[in-house]
Amino acid sequence: MLKNRIIPCLDVKNGRVVKGINFVELKDAGDPVEQAKIYSDGGADEICFLDITASNENRETIIDIVRKTAKACFVPLTVGGGVRTIQNITDLLLAGADKVSINTAAVKNVDFVKEASKKFGSQCIVVAIDAKKVSENKWEVFTHGGRNKTGIDAVDFAKKVEENGAGEILLTSMDKDGTKSGYDVDLLKTITNSTNIPVIASGGVGTLDHLYDGIVKGGASAVLAASIFHYGEYKIKDAKEYLNSKNVSVRLTNV
């Protein structure tokens, strides 16, 4: 049986790990390569890097981090942030990333998703959707780390990226991100019910119960979290043991 994945996410800025509270007030804490290795040794099912300032800064830093991480961690590595061109994807994959996550560039031009998935295969194209609730059961897509409104309906967009070859959707609730009050389960449920590709839940995890809700109530195939793991509140192992105790199937490792 396919296991539900637990994915720690490392937000990286200038080569250092940070975690923003609603994407502001960044705290500096840690070397990303070392942190990734701790996670993978601890049983993380995948590792995710989000280069939060990639849009404006030199991309070499993240590529170097990916290169070092890929030589030390032998679980899948997803990298997002500022992925706009086929060349960006090529560079990240050559450095050792297994998947790239595309956000703004996919919203601007969904053909980019098509082109990328045709060239590299759907298996390595994740589309990151940042959504904000606008009314009852209605969510809108935002870009640029939640700053820009697009007027695009999140459900329509999710279907569209699936049609265009996305292999997975990384769904972040902008209302919940950084709040530690749990995923937006309604958003998750709506998107997982209207698409046939795996959805990774993101934004809002504060307790292990939230991971359970994302999988069981929201229908997510994988749960992504940053701060609860990053600040040592919980280990990956704690999360897995907890989910396992509640009959959610996860990959238990002997570490």
Next chain:
Amino acid sequence: MNVTIVDYQSGNISSVINSFTEVAKGKVNLEVTSDINKIKSCDKIVLPGQGSFKSCVDSLNSISGLVDTLKDFAIINKKPLLGICVGLQMFADIGYEEEETRGLGWISGKVSKIDNQKGKFKLPHIGWNEIEIQKESKIFKDIKNKSHMYFVHSYEFIPEDKSVISATTDYSSKIVCSVERDNLFGTQFHPEKSDKTGLKIIDNFLKL
């Protein structure tokens, strides 16, 4: 010992290179190449494959003499070859991804889309799944039954001769996830991304 990872410009093989490099450290000479002469003279071959069946087959065919060299190596001379993901799928006679495409025809069978039971199972099949070992395989030495491996694919290999199947995994049906015949090995999952158990499989292959 010299082991070649065939670089035929098909998708992302960085992870395969990284994992094999890690396991081979100081023990095995690893070469990443599409040079026919180097491939001919090596001891073992790793045939990775990402992207679609068609794009991989097209890439193999675009390198003059490569397909015949691989066939001589693995089928005629029966030297060890490990196909990973689409690298395994290409052993089949035919694949149906994008359009009907002829495979290498080394193990009779076809590669078709996983039946997702009208959306009940999400595709691609992405993530960690348990393998059910069906027969003893040299690459499964010290690998426990029900070990977790990392998968990412939407198509499955269906061989005609079921005796080649060394492991299956459960996803909508029993999907063939590993084959062995003589010195020909293939895994649908990615040992290079499957943590310590994956590295063990690589180690087993390198130690053959």
